[in-house]
Each structure stands twice: as structure tokens, then as C-alpha cells.
Amino acid sequence: MCAAKAITGNLFERRTVSVLPPLPLAGPYDYVVPDGLDIEPGDFVEIPLGRQTQRGVVWGDARGDVDPAKLREIYGVLPVPPMGAVARRFIDWVSAYTLSPQGAVLRMGMSVVDALDAPKPVFRFGLARGITESDHAVRLTPARKRILGFLRDHPFMDQADILRESGTGPSVLKGLVDAGLVKREQMAPPSPFSPPDLTIGRPDLSPDQETAADFLCEKVEASRFSTILIDGVTGSGKTEVYFEAVRMALSLGRQVMVLLPEIALSAQWLQRFRDRFGVEPALWHSEVGQARRRETWRAVADGSAQLVVGARSALFLPYKNLGLIVVDEEHEHAFKQEEGVIYHARDMAVARGHLGGFPVMLASATPSLETLANVEAGRYERVVLGQRHGVAVLPSVEIVDIRVDKPERLRWITPTLKKRLIETFAAGEQAMLFLNRRGYAPLTLCRACGHRFQCPNCTAWLVEHRAWGKLQCHHCGYTAKIPDTCPACGAEEKLAPCGPGVERLYEEAIQTFPDLKIEVATSDNISGPKAAAALVDRVHNHEVDLLIGTQILAKGYHFPMLTLVGVIDADLGLAGGDLRAAERSYQLLTQVAGRAGRGERPGTVLLQTADPTNRVIKAIAAGDRDAFDQVELSERMKYGMPPHGRLAALIVSGKKENEVDEAAWRIGRAAPRGDGIVVLGPAPAPLSLLRGRFRRRFLLRTDKSVKVQAVIQEWLARVKTPGSVRVQIDIDPYSFM
Template identity: 55%
Template structure:
């Protein structure tokens, strides 16, 4: 995880270093009580404030305080701290207390823990907890409208058709909110307000109302197999124990893992506790949400970045008030203020999406375990391809494991076979040109479509082509802000950088040699694959599923429904197709480039590729029809591909663990990455050398670098990297703090410390 170190010199300062400026209170004879308030800013610590007479505060209370010329929300971190050396005359008063529940004590401890572990400013972590400042005030009163007894003729008001429809809707008596009334009557807001202002409608207070209905644990669920029931009973026992534990549900794709942990959710709800379910990609959760609603009768509270401001405000407040009993969310949902949290579930725990890369780049799976430990509650991790870190914790006895080795309801695991591209070479298509599908895969697609079944082609590359170059001079179109090629997206006629977001229209002439119409697309993306498939199978209904075409939960739900409703014959997708979708009629999966991701120097490359391919293979044959998976590869003997074909997952993980251990890499050592970046290349190089010269020299500690980061320029900033490695029994944080205290980082250089880095770009 990475953390950006804030430079000193902000307005105000922590209580143990300097004081916020303020007004003198000379007439105070009795020492004023004081509170220490943590602010949601990347500052060095909490601040001391004067507690006005008559205002009672406790740790966790949410308050508004002055900082410089601003007024900011904050959380009381201590009352009457005994280590404060701020003169009373310099204390500024707390302005007010928000009418909101205090932050629970386990959450406050969690904020401190995350900050200490990732070398982050505590206020930067608190900002994730107070991400919706507007929710700190009570919800806006709900206003309803009733029909009044006034006579329109007596009021001299002409009744138009729209006005009559409003009065007719309200003829049965119950009040309606403005949105309900406009929807039922088919009128604008102005029509309703005009009738109320004229006296024909009466405004009434509806009270706060319920924001989320409570799930019904008694709603009947599907019959569980014996293996599922045994696993569910073990999970329920952990919930009943009301103590910290971590249990891994290790089940093959299609084994019913979700229904198993739903039993634990039911048990937690029966004990009047809140439940948090973390999903790696909330935009792809349409099927999960539908399954939850069928099981519990209502939809859960949802938390992710696609919510609008009003939805975020309503959900944050419902969680804080304890009204939202089940929350399903992306990684940031971990920082919501649950007052009665009783269970955390991390679904697809191996997914890289749980690692945040910006701000405080924590790993939500790891922090979910910490949050459970601090709250004394059970955590459940779920995966068909558990991470090596999780399996090592199982091996060491820190985590329990329940296994589901078979698919539910008798469905069989798909047959997986390689296609050796050295022997079965793709042949050019007359009139079309280069092909990326081997004859064997083409034949399998044709057989599948002829049987009326669905097929999936998987290629983890967005756009049309990953590289565009000039045929005349070899010039390659590169991002002007990053050391990365521009990806062609032919459907929207743009070249895009997938790292910084830069986009431009394809140039008409080469910027280097000036030749026109000389650019060639190199390599396939999913758009180019769709073009080839449409040529080979002109009557097939083809659909693309990538982050460019599926942009949120609603879009994902529509797409999934179109596949389930047999509106699609051949699906082409990137990694998002692997995320738990259930397509009963999909029987063939073709992986176009199984070698993609197997190289590049990333220590997790093999593991991540195995997980992705295993997940996408699991989309085939999930119902009564058997499934088949074909892997196009130039390396059929690679350990990852052999493990997939032979079904030897555990053996693969053993070999992967042995390799990591021999190389002295996580999870058998501890790792941190130090990334320096600046627009000034000389400044970043000088700071990197200074850090290297001050590097710790002690047993069990190794520092590698500095060296240019793989993305040596990102968003216009030059980047240098040092890797810091310690033995497993050494805590890296104290050593890192001592090291960094020896080097003055100039203001033009940004230092990011990434504890437990997950990627190395």
C-alpha cells in the first residue's frame, strides 16, 4: 500500500508540534475543557480545540471546527487529553456538534491502525470515513401533498388537464411526495407546487421514512447440498461465537459459494448485526444483487463510486444510523461507520481490484481482516482461486478453510485443452487479412453456434489494437504524458492512453515522416476480434463486454440480461466477463491469447494469469450442458497452462510458493516500494540518490535501486523506484520511518511509500 507523505507548512499544525491560530480568551478563570479533533486532511496529526460551555462531547463525536479561515468537519479523537501543551489562550472553540451518530470506537482504532501500517496521515484515512460531509446533518424533512378542501372556482383557479390529473391522483387520500405525485400524474414539479401555493393542496410532514427495508432472513432459499450445508454450518458457528475469526470458502466455480455465505449473513441478521459484503467490481454485481433480492426479499444498500451525491448521502446516513443492515460495496465501503457490524465477507478475495492505487493505497482484503479483528467479529474470504497470501495463512493455521470441490446440482467442470499455435497457426481470411483465431478454435465456434449454444472469446485487451505504427518509418504513436503506447479504439475513432486518460483523434499523416495513410494497427484488441468474428460468422449476434462498453451497474445488468435472454450468440470480452456471471447456455470459451500476462517481471504474473484464466474458464458449462475451454498458446508446457489443463491448482500454488520463497519474495518476506516523482527529472534523480545513500544497513533488510519505474513517466511526472525488503519477522514501518526522517524531500518531489505493493508499474 502506498501513501503520499504530506509536506509541512499547512495552515495550523498538530497539537504536539504547533497550534492553530485563534482568539485569546483573557477572562477565563477556570481552565477550559479541550478536545482533540482529527480532521479529514493529509495533516500530521489531530488538533486541540476549546470545548464551549454547555457542549458535551465524547470520543467519536462529529463536530465542525475552524482551521485557518475554513470551517471543517472532524471527529473528536480525545477529550481532555493529558499530553496537550497548547496554551489555552491559543485554543479556538468547537463551532458545533453535528446531529449524527459518533464514529464507533472500532472504526476510530481502525483509522489509527491503517495510518500507522501504511505510513499515512491519519486525517487522510479519516477522509475515507467522512467521504460525504453533507450526510453529517440530518436528512431533509420529507414533504407530502394532500388534497385540500378549497374550491377551485372560489379561488378563481382554472383547472387544466394536468392540474386535474394531480387532484385525481390524490382523491384516494394518502399523501404523496413530490416525486411520487409527479410520476403518477405525469406532470412537472411546477404544476404540483402551483396547486399547493394556490391552496388546493396541503403540504404535510411525512417524517424521515425508511431509507432501506430490512432483509427478511425467513425468505426460503434453495436447497443446499450436503457439502454446502456442512460449510454453512461451520460459518454460522463462527458467527455465533461472536469473536474474531477468518474462514476461507475455497470452492470451484459454480459450487454455490454465495448461497453458503448467505447462511452466515442470515445468522448475523438474526443476531441484529450489520453485514458488509465486499465485491471487487461493484459495476459488475448485477447478478449478485438479483440473487440477494430473491433470497432476502429486498435489495441491500449499495456503496460504490457510481452513486450520485444524493444516494451516497442517504446510504452513508443509513449505515451510521444502523438502518442499512446489509451493505454490498466496493473497497471503500470498508470505511463506512457501522455501529453494529457483525460480519464481513470478501467475495473473490484474490482480485487485484481490492488494492487501491491512489491516495492511501490499502488492500481491502487485508484491511477487512484487520477491521474484523479490531471489532471482534468473523470475516469470510471467498474464492475459487485463492491468493497465495491467503493460502499461506491457511497453511500456517491463521485462517480456517471450508472446501466446495464440486459444482452444484451435478454440473460438471469444463474440459480444458490447449491449442498449440506453433502447430495450429491462424490462417489469413480472404478479403480480410490477418486472423487471430486458429483453425481448431474456428471449428469449435462453428460447431457451438450450429448447436444453438453460446460461446465466449476472451482477450484481455481493450480497444482495437494495443499499438499503432507508421509502415513507412516505424514511428509509434505514444502518449505525450506517459511511457506508454496509445491504444486505438476504432468504434469511437480515438487513440487513448489507459494510464492517464489522454485521448486524441488518429492523425491523418505521420508526425515523424509526414507520410499519409501509413499507419498500421499491430496486435488484436477485442474490437479487432469482433471484426474478424463478424467476417467468419456473419449471421452470429456478437456483443462486446469490456469496461468501455459496460460502464456501471445498470449497464452491466442490461448486458447480462441480453446474454441470458439469448439475444447474443457470441460474446467477446476482457477480464470483466470472468467476474461471476452465470450464462446457462454458454458452453464454449476460447482464450485468444493465453500467454498474455505470463511475462513482464511481475512477481504475481503467473498467479494472476492462472486466476484470470481459471475464472473465465468457469463461465463454460454451468448448467446441464457440458462446457469446453480452448487455450490458444505458444507455450503449452508453461506451468500455469499445465495446471489449468490438468486441474492441478493446489500443485501449481505449491510450485508458485516454492519459487517465491526461493526468491525471497512475499508472502515470505515483507516488501515496500518507494516511488519518487516530479516534473523535474534532475530533482527526482537527486532525491533518489539521497535516499539510496541514507538506506538502512542492518541484518534482514535489503534495499534495491533506485531505478526508473516500469512506467518511467506517468502523467508528465518522471518516476524512480526503490524496493525495500525485510525478513518476515521484522516490522518494516519503524525502519522506514527512521530512514525517511534522514532525507529532506523537496517540495517539487512527491514521495509515495507503498507498503505491501501489489503491482510494480
């Protein structure tokens, strides 16, 4: 019970509490609890805020820093289950870790505003009583008799079901209600999510899978916090193993959250879940419609949604009884939120499990170096699945040196890869060509004057999408029609695409293999679960011979007849100053290679490269992940980089470049100094103009023992920046753009 506060001039005491609105404000505000209103911490309430009515969550005791006589009253409690204490502590923790306002974090958990309203009432109809002598005035038409006859054999039912089964209209049913022969009752809306069927038999597990599954189930049953890495090669059956832990948690009456990096594209994963548990999980991602989001939010809050599968934002749903989190493909960059509240969902999931006292499981064939470092330090446990399940074996990997085995002019497929493709198709098998570039070409320039087409809002080249007839910025979405003449010099027929994208590769493929069924798969045309499911069906039905795509094809797809993967530009992503460039490239190429040979037929992967001695390329070809990880970790240790040190980025941005430079200069003057602290910057960001805002960056590097958040708070407290300039803080940055 919250502490009581006295209101000046009153003869009695009235309760005051703090309420946190979902706004980027400093913290909760104090309010008076009206007489007779029962309020507890976690309740969702309506409050006056300025001249508006706002909604928020009762956070606890009043702060007491405002005269109680000046406080306003809470309007009322909303008809929704309260937010639990663990969920509120999690919001406080994320706020403190990311240096974001508490209300901004809460807003992610209250993203569906109308979910706080009472759901529309549901009415059902049933037989009120039998016909009596006093009902002689009731005219029983054939239609009325059909309804009464149907209701004699059925419990209360929806109007639509009754009318459909009886072949009647609503006026007939209303007449029976008015006559007192049929009863209309208001009932609570049923949950849209059926409980999982835990009696469905599981597939046969190998001895290694059985051992791993038993270990994970023991962790769930113990109901204590732990973090376990499920470290298994591609195709080793990691999903089936952690499904056993999911089943255990559900059997204990706990809710389960599974985070996937691209839930909208995970058609095969969802089908495997349906096969294993007999129901659809509750989905939470950007493609889910508003009505379904409202239903899902309330079902999570009341506990009827027992299993949620979602993107990173699913972390902030108001779970009633969460007892297990699984982060699949834990290494994926997609788990990093780069806008608003900047956080990494994998790390926040571990924090959520720690606060809730339950296990968190991280699954990957290419774990992040941060996770491996935690395993080595003993903070995380690990189970290993070193072999593919069943008869499938890991593919062989070959390096193709494009300096020697050169493609034809303005072509990208080497003679060796072309020969292997011909052999694959002759055997009735399927192939994939991987190029992690959307569009037709990453750059368009004028051969007459050298003009390059650049986004007016960003420091980025416009990507040509020839199929749309447009140039597009992949950072802000700006588009322009492909012109007929150069806008700089007016030359005609001088605009030239530079470099390949998947559309250009598709053009080459259909010229090389005109009789094949070829399809392109990128985020431009595979944008949701229906499109992903349709693609999976076409590949499984062998309606596709050659699949050409970007990194969306690296995310767990299983195509038994796909035996050849050709990586067109294995060097893409290795260059630049990105701390994690080598690690990301290794993970991505390994995941892509893992699409080959997942059935009974062996697979082959060809890596086209201009740098065959690169350690990433050599490690993938040798299948020696441990050697790569050790070299990469030693390089990080040499320079004090994560996971051996801490990083934080400050991004200063604004509409006026001179104001941004002035603010960055002032922040730089106040930069912290001390043992184990290094500040780099300010420097123009690689994308120094993004969405119309000029950007300057600082990078703070510290020893692991330094409390980064405290250093940044003290630093920025010494500097006053104008309201037109924004300072974003990114703890543990993944992007350096």
C-alpha cells in the first residue's frame, strides 16, 4: 500500500501516488487518489496532464517533491490487468542502462493505446425455456422453429453461427428474444489464442539433441535465472531442442517469449511451431494489424496468450507470468534498435530474465563474440550441437578467385560457378545466388561529366531500382525517377549503373539460363509472412530452380533440394572501419552457406572473392569457427574493444550545420578524462547528413570496470545544448554510421 500524504488545510489524509505517462519526460508525476478509488502500483489510469487527458501507470509511492495541495486527482482506473512489478522494474532498468527517459521506455510497452479500453461486449444466445400453454400467442414460423430446434442441442452461441446453421435472419432471432423464448447474454470476449497442445509427439531426437533438450528442460523446471547458449551448426536442430524447453515452460503454466530477428519472414519457423504445438502463436511485429495488436496486447496482459513470437519490441509487452525467453539467431544485428530508445534486444532479454528469475536461451550457429566471452567467463552456460540432424552433412566450401577465374565483361558469375550451376540443374536440384545488395546497381553516374546521383537528405548514393524505374535512398526512403539526361551536364544516354545489385544479377541469370524458373527474394518484394510463406511453398514445390537474394535468405530457411550456394561478392562488407565488419561477414556468409545440402543430397558453397587469403574467407572455407573467433577476440583485446572493453556513442544532430558544430565543440571541450577512458571526436559521421539532419559523432571507450552511464551523465551535465540540437546516446553501439 502506498504511503499516505496530508493535503494542507484538510482535516483528513488522502493518498498520493506517482504515475508514469508514456512520454519522454523526466519521470513519474504525483497525483491524488480520489476518495473511494482503489488504486495499486501497476494500475493503468487516466490522469490530467497539462490541458490534456493522458494515460499512464501507477509507479508507486508519491515522490513528495510537490506541495500536496497543488496536486491534481487521478480520473480513474482503466479496465485492463495491472502491469506487474517485474515489468516495471524492467522499464526502470532499461531506462537507466540506455540513459533514456522512463516514459520513453514505457511507451514501447503501451504502444497500442486502444488496448487499454474495455473490449467490445460479446453477446451470445441460448434457449431460455421450453414452450408453455401461455405462449399460445407466439407465432412459431418455420424459421423460428429452426432456431429453437438448433438451440435445443447447442449451448449459448454467437448470433452469426445461429443464423448460419438455421438459415434465418437477425429479425427472426430478435423476435424470439422479445418473446422470451431465447435469452441474450453478455459474455467476456473469448481469447483469440487457443492453448498449445502439449500432447503432440515430438520428432525423434539424436543423442546429442536429447542430452541438450534434457539440460534445457532442467533449467526451466528449476525456475531460476540462467543464460544458456545453444551453440549448434546450421541444420543441427536447435529449434526442436529449444521447443522441448518451451513445452516444459508451458506445462508449468508459464508464458514463453521467442524473439526472432525477422519474424515477418519466418514462415518455416511458424509452420514448425504449428506442427509441434497444434496452434498459432501470438505474433508481435510491425506487419500485424492494429486490431490484432490490440487483442494480442490484452491476451499477453491477462495470460491467455501463452506463447509470443515476436521482434525485439515483444520484450516490452505486459506479460502476466513470463517464465522463459528464447532469442533465436542471437548474433543478428536486427536485434539492435537504432532509433528512439536505443537498445540491444538480446542483452535486454538477459536482463529481463534476471529480474524475473527465469532462464534465457540464446541460439545461434555463429554466436556473437560478446556471448562467447560470457560463456568463457562462466556467466553463461553452453550446450553444443556439432552435427547436422539425420543424414544431412555440412556443405563443402570452395574459394573462387575472381582475379584468375574472371567473369565476362559486365558479368558477375564466374566460369566455375556457371559450370557448377549447369551441373546442379542437370541433376534436378536447386541453387541459390547470394548478393547482399538490393536494387539494380548501388550507384549511377554520368560517363560524360562524372556526376553521381546522391540523396538530397542523406550522405548516400541513390540505388537504382530498374524494375521500378526509380532511384532510391535506402536510408530515408527518398525516391526519384530515373532521368533520360544527366541533370548536371544535360548529356543523353550517358548514365551508367556501377556495380551489381540483385536485379542486375537476375538480368544476367535469365540471359544465361533462359529456360529456368528464376526468382529474386529481397525485403523489397518479400515484406511479410504471407509473401515469405508463398516463397517457401514455391521453392518446396520446385517452382523455382534458381533463387537470387539478399540477407533475408540467410535466416533459417530449409530447402532440401537446394544443393548449391554461390556467393557473388564474398568481400562485400569486409572493408571499412566497422568494429564488427569481419565478425558480421563471417556470420552472414556462414549462415548463407548453411542453406546448402540440408536434405539427403550433399551441398556445395562457392565463395567468389578477390581476396582469397582474407582470414574470414579462409575460416569459412576451413569450417574453423574457433580459430576465427580466437583471432578476432585477440584483435579486440589489443585495442580494448568489446567484449574486452566498453563503448558508447554520442550522436549530435540538428537541421543547421553550424549549430551542430557549435554544440559538438562544447561537448568536446567538456569530455571526461581519466584512467581507462578515451574519447574520440567530434567527427562528422560517415552519414554526416541523414534524413535532413547534420550529424557529428563521439566515441567513448572505457575499461570494463568503468560505469559508462555515470561518466556520460556527468559529462553532459556540464554542457548546455540548444533545443534545436539533439544528443542521442548509444550504449554498446553496433552501427558506426
